[in-house]
Amino acid sequence: MSNLFSGLNARMRAAQRVEHANPIIPSDEPILGGLRPSNSAPRVSLPQSPSLSESMRITPPTIDWPRPLPLWLNPAYSKHIVKGNLMTLSARPKTVEHGEWIAHQVVEHYRILWNFVRVVHEKEDNGKAICNKSSCPQMSAGTNRSYTWLNKNHEPVDLPANEYMTLMQRWISGKIDDSSMFPTDPDGVSFAFHQEYSAPTAAHLFHQDPVEEWPGSRSGFPKHFASTAQLIFRQIFRVYAHLYWNHFVDPFYHFNLEKQLNSCFSHFILTATTLDMLRPEELEPMQYLIDLWTADGTFPLGSKPYLYANVERGKYISSLGRRV
Numbered sequence: 001m002s003n004l005f006s007g008l009n010a011r012m013r014a015a016q017r018v019e020h021a022n023p024i025i026p027s028d029e030p031i032l033g034g035l036r037p038s039n040s041a042p043r044v045s046l047p048q049s050p051s052l053s054e055s056m057r058i059t060p061p062t063i064d065w066p067r068p069l070p071l072w073l074n075p076a077y078s079k080h081i082v083k084g085n086l087m088t089l090s091a092r093p094k095t096v097e098h099g100e101w102i103a104h105q106v107v108e109h110y111r112i113l114w115n116f117v118r119v120v121h122e123k124e125d126n127g128k129a130i131c132n133k134s135s136c137p138q139m140s141a142g143t144n145r146s147y148t149w150l151n152k153n154h155e156p157v158d159l160p161a162n163e164y165m166t167l168m169q170r171w172i173s174g175k176i177d178d179s180s181m182f183p184t185d186p187d188g189v190s191f192a193f194h195q196e197y198s199a200p201t202a203a204h205l206f207h208q209d210p211v212e213e214w215p216g217s218r219s220g221f222p223k224h225f226a227s228t229a230q231l232i233f234r235q236i237f238r239v240y241a242h243l244y245w246n247h248f249v250d251p252f253y254h255f256n257l258e259k260q261l262n263s264c265f266s267h268f269i270l271t272a273t274t275l276d277m278l279r280p281e282e283l284e285p286m287q288y289l290i291d292l293w294t295a296d297g298t299f300p301l302g303s304k305p306y307l308y309a310n311v312e313r314g315k316y317i318s319s320l321g322r323r324v
């Protein structure tokens, strides 16, 4: 994925930037915050088609987001760099233990995400970043949503998005680098038993084992590993949501990176929902894109996102964009 970003810095230097990034503030645990009103999400005009429902003689599904809809809901801009079945990318190999698979996905999706964050987050030669406290005074994800951070007293505080993402990066890196949370000893790796590949005696012994188990327990992952992984997935989702709502056009569309963003985000959604790392209600800021991707087959029947989507609404959103 890193090759996708080669040559970007040179092009970035030519772009106009607004403000210096804010200094980093001390890290804290990103326990879930509330949703706050926000007015900071720029949108791009997408022509509406009021006559569509009449011509098709149908009642269109409810689209309760303010118009114009964001550019990423136009099917011309919601495409991917790869074609094929994403399900195979997100399917756990049968012999890989569940906890090991979750850990692999956490590390991989965090690494991929940070390639995108770097684009908006790092200062350029002029000392300015695209995502700064003026452009993004809150960690917003839409016109009515922003995420708060909990300070040391567990009080929710509004932070500029760049500060939020810096804290988030520090928090996730701390978890991944913590060998008691993400064991790195190769001798501790275990494998999932599978009846086709495991000796009958081994499988028999496993099923006889009365010891309490949890995802990753046989590989040395702590009992709260899955809940920590869930928090990390939740944070990654929030950052993706901010990138879509606030930065899809500038810089990702301007630098022809929107297909890469779409590919990585759809893969993330498929993985996170398949592993039950995101609840359906947490997807709300990006629900219409998930609907759209379900309608266009990105999330096929049988996938977890398909269960969480409104396919008819996705088809309707798609029809709006096609009339541009």
Ligand SMILES: [Zn+2]
Binding pocket: 120, 130, 131, 132, 135, 136, 161, 162, 242, 246, 247
């Ligand atoms: Zn931002």
